[in-house]
Amino acid sequence: METHKQLIIGLFGFGVVGEGLYKVLQQTPSLKASIKKVCIKNTAKKRNAPEALFTSDKNELLQDPEINVIVEVIDDSVAAFDIVSTALKNGKSVVSASKKMIADNLPALLALQKETDLPFLYEAAACASIPVIRNLEEYYDNDLFFSEALLLAQQLGFAESNPKLDVEGYDALNKWTILLNHAYGIVSAPTEILFTGIQNVQGSDAIVAKEKGFDIKLIGQAKKLKNGKVAAFVLPQFVPLSDPLSFVKNEYNGVVIESGFADKQFFYGKGAGSFPTASAVLSDIAALRYNYKYEYKKLYHHQPHELSNDYYLKVYVSFDDWKYIPREDFEWIEEWHAQAERKYLIGVLHCNKLINNNWWKQNNTSLVLTPDAIIDDLDIVHLKKRSLELAGVI
Amino acid sequence: METHKQLIIGLFGFGVVGEGLYKVLQQTPSLKASIKKVCIKNTAKKRNAPEALFTSDKNELLQDPEINVIVEVIDDSVAAFDIVSTALKNGKSVVSASKKMIADNLPALLALQKETDLPFLYEAAACASIPVIRNLEEYYDNDLFFSEALLLAQQLGFAESNPKLDVEGYDALNKWTILLNHAYGIVSAPTEILFTGIQNVQGSDAIVAKEKGFDIKLIGQAKKLKNGKVAAFVLPQFVPLSDPLSFVKNEYNGVVIESGFADKQFFYGKGAGSFPTASAVLSDIAALRYNYKYEYKKLYHHQPHELSNDYYLKVYVSFDDWKYIPREDFEWIEEWHAQAERKYLIGVLHCNKLINNNWWKQNNTSLVLTPDAIIDDLDIVHLKKRSLELAGVI
Numbered sequence: 001m002e003t004h005k006q007l008i009i010g011l012f013g014f015g016v017v018g019e020g021l022y023k024v025l026q027q028t029p030s031l032k033a034s035i036k037k038v039c040i041k042n043t044a045k046k047r048n049a050p051e052a053l054f055t056s057d058k059n060e061l062l063q064d065p066e067i068n069v070i071v072e073v074i075d076d077s078v079a080a081f082d083i084v085s086t087a088l089k090n091g092k093s094v095v096s097a098s099k100k101m102i103a104d105n106l107p108a109l110l111a112l113q114k115e116t117d118l119p120f121l122y123e124a125a126a127c128a129s130i131p132v133i134r135n136l137e138e139y140y141d142n143d144l145f146f147s148e149a150l151l152l153a154q155q156l157g158f159a160e161s162n163p164k165l166d167v168e169g170y171d172a173l174n175k176w177t178i179l180l181n182h183a184y185g186i187v188s189a190p191t192e193i194l195f196t197g198i199q200n201v202q203g204s205d206a207i208v209a210k211e212k213g214f215d216i217k218l219i220g221q222a223k224k225l226k227n228g229k230v231a232a233f234v235l236p237q238f239v240p241l242s243d244p245l246s247f248v249k250n251e252y253n254g255v256v257i258e259s260g261f262a263d264k265q266f267f268y269g270k271g272a273g274s275f276p277t278a279s280a281v282l283s284d285i286a287a288l289r290y291n292y293k294y295e296y297k298k299l300y301h302h303q304p305h306e307l308s309n310d311y312y313l314k315v316y317v318s319f320d321d322w323k324y325i326p327r328e329d330f331e332w333i334e335e336w337h338a339q340a341e342r343k344y345l346i347g348v349l350h351c352n353k354l355i356n357n358n359w360w361k362q363n364n365t366s367l368v369l370t371p372d373a374i375i376d377d378l379d380i381v382h383l384k385k386r387s388l389e390l391a392g393v394i
Numbered sequence: 395m396e397t398h399k400q401l402i403i404g405l406f407g408f409g410v411v412g413e414g415l416y417k418v419l420q421q422t423p424s425l426k427a428s429i430k431k432v433c434i435k436n437t438a439k440k441r442n443a444p445e446a447l448f449t450s451d452k453n454e455l456l457q458d459p460e461i462n463v464i465v466e467v468i469d470d471s472v473a474a475f476d477i478v479s480t481a482l483k484n485g486k487s488v489v490s491a492s493k494k495m496i497a498d499n500l501p502a503l504l505a506l507q508k509e510t511d512l513p514f515l516y517e518a519a520a521c522a523s524i525p526v527i528r529n530l531e532e533y534y535d536n537d538l539f540f541s542e543a544l545l546l547a548q549q550l551g552f553a554e555s556n557p558k559l560d561v562e563g564y565d566a567l568n569k570w571t572i573l574l575n576h577a578y579g580i581v582s583a584p585t586e587i588l589f590t591g592i593q594n595v596q597g598s599d600a601i602v603a604k605e606k607g608f609d610i611k612l613i614g615q616a617k618k619l620k621n622g623k624v625a626a627f628v629l630p631q632f633v634p635l636s637d638p639l640s641f642v643k644n645e646y647n648g649v650v651i652e653s654g655f656a657d658k659q660f661f662y663g664k665g666a667g668s669f670p671t672a673s674a675v676l677s678d679i680a681a682l683r684y685n686y687k688y689e690y691k692k693l694y695h696h697q698p699h700e701l702s703n704d705y706y707l708k709v710y711v712s713f714d715d716w717k718y719i720p721r722e723d724f725e726w727i728e729e730w731h732a733q734a735e736r737k738y739l740i741g742v743l744h745c746n747k748l749i750n751n752n753w754w755k756q757n758n759t760s761l762v763l764t765p766d767a768i769i770d771d772l773d774i775v776h777l778k779k780r781s782l783e784l785a786g787v788i
Contacts (some may be wrong), residue, residue, distance in 0.1 A: 028695075130659065131525070131528075134528075135525060137507040138681065139678045176604065206636075244638065244641050244662060247638050262666055263523055263663070263673065264646075264662035264663065264670055265524065265661075265664075266660075266662035268638060268659065268661070269657070269659035269660065270656065270659075275657055276657055279653075283532045286532055287532065290684050290685060290686060291684060292684060292686075297422075297424065334622070375557070386495055
């Protein structure tokens, strides 16, 4: 029998997540994991743990040869990157919950992980309590069960410690950057992904959605195109009430994975919050006992996928005045509606028309994808003809 | 770096699942797992693999010292138990997909696993593509994140290889027996669990459900009671259309895990079928590379839970004639409806009134739980009084 590794942990951060972990590990000796030292910013603050446990000197953790695991649950993504990099270079396994840090530094972190071949786990940084990374790594890791499509739904408005991350959808974008790597081997910066939050969505859009039997959610979406590349973006979308993603509310996230052989999985759980985060960190710690590592199979064992801009999107756009809308950018418009206060249209345009322009985020204009919004480049000619026929133009 | 174990597999069964595994493992050398020998019943049948791979002699696999993993995907639960037991005794890791075999032999298999301390994985036997066992083992494995409640929903009618397993709900019962162990440390025989399928549910019940805004699903359910024990059963239940479990259709299963700190997770995926089963078996094989084992923490590291009969159920019962219904068994009846052809009532009774009697499965009588059907023993006095007040009796 392989005996489990004894884990001696250096913990960065002692907020709700850090303190929760400390308590759980104390109460669960079977995990064979103990926290030796905790690094915090403010040593003056009263803590519910022995004073000798704390330090404000990161090197007391990072340079301690007895500490073999660094767990990092702090809010500062620049400091977190420094901690994680140094820990890996010093031969320590790492568990992190910092989605922004990971999304911003993916290439550097992947290089470090490869160089050191150490476990670097961050399930909490994807969807907190939903084990989506582990699932992508272990279930969709070969040719027969590849990911055809991946969707992540969340509703905005749940307060993270930095509200800006949330309201404008940066939180979803960071998660999405991380998941694209595990699902498709795509290593991209958050800035390379077509993206907006729902800060521009209007009350009138919600009324239209309701009339049509839809909800509006912020959806991270990726889909394999016929050219073998992947369309990926994070945008508000109409979701039919019959779709499991329409259930996603408050701090819950929903993840849909569609794979070869028409298998579809849906995961729903808390994607943020202290306890769901602590639960995911704890699960990663438990996995370290048997030296579990992400294998990044889509990146290293297969031809990794590339992002593609060869696709069209069917979008709903609402606006105050036609003058803000470049109608010539649309391949066709299938529906339009005008009232004194607010107008909207539903039409099809090439994704580059959104990527290269900002009209759809300005002047009180709101853009929401329709359900099944992605139209493959190779299907567009047929669909365009059909659309013009239906409109009576040809 | 710990190098991954090379897995030399002996495979029992070469149906769609077995053949699929063979192909995937051939195409995925990175898994470092190869099938050395396949044991089949009918050696005369033409197979899409070299003839030398096959044998009908189980000992060629079980006694081969080079084979370190036995994967068993056969339909015969008696033969499967013999194979799995012998494999473990002979020092081989085991992956199994036989839910009936595992549910029927849980105590013996747990004893064997403990004695040999070998990996014995069977994710495919729970909900196929939904990684529910792994999740229960790794996420809900300590005092802070214990399972408050667990629900498994499925719709009957999807054809398994043995249709009887499915129509009468034995499939759900076997899954439930397995999951109760991983969620609560409860080791019970399927025969000890309050249970029926939906073979008695009538068209008229579906109409009543629809009027009330419900669907009817077969639900495996477990809930911690105030006495610290667990109420558990598999019964048809009304599910509100707003509940994620109402989405569960065809071969899909839905699993809800409610844990400490009000965390709720919902998993939805194919719970049966060749490819979902193969996907789960493959994931177990991948986990064997790093010697992953279930730890049965709720059974061995905590005080395991016990099943309780100290609870009441609020049930809908439809029937042809009052004479078949022991009205005196009900604490109270809150609703009744009579038409010429069919009658129904909604009332509350002690679970022992169902456990010890069969009237609710006979004479064309149909029983469906109401939503939130479980009433804790300790709440019943207050609720009974309130119910009688509302009825104008006191």
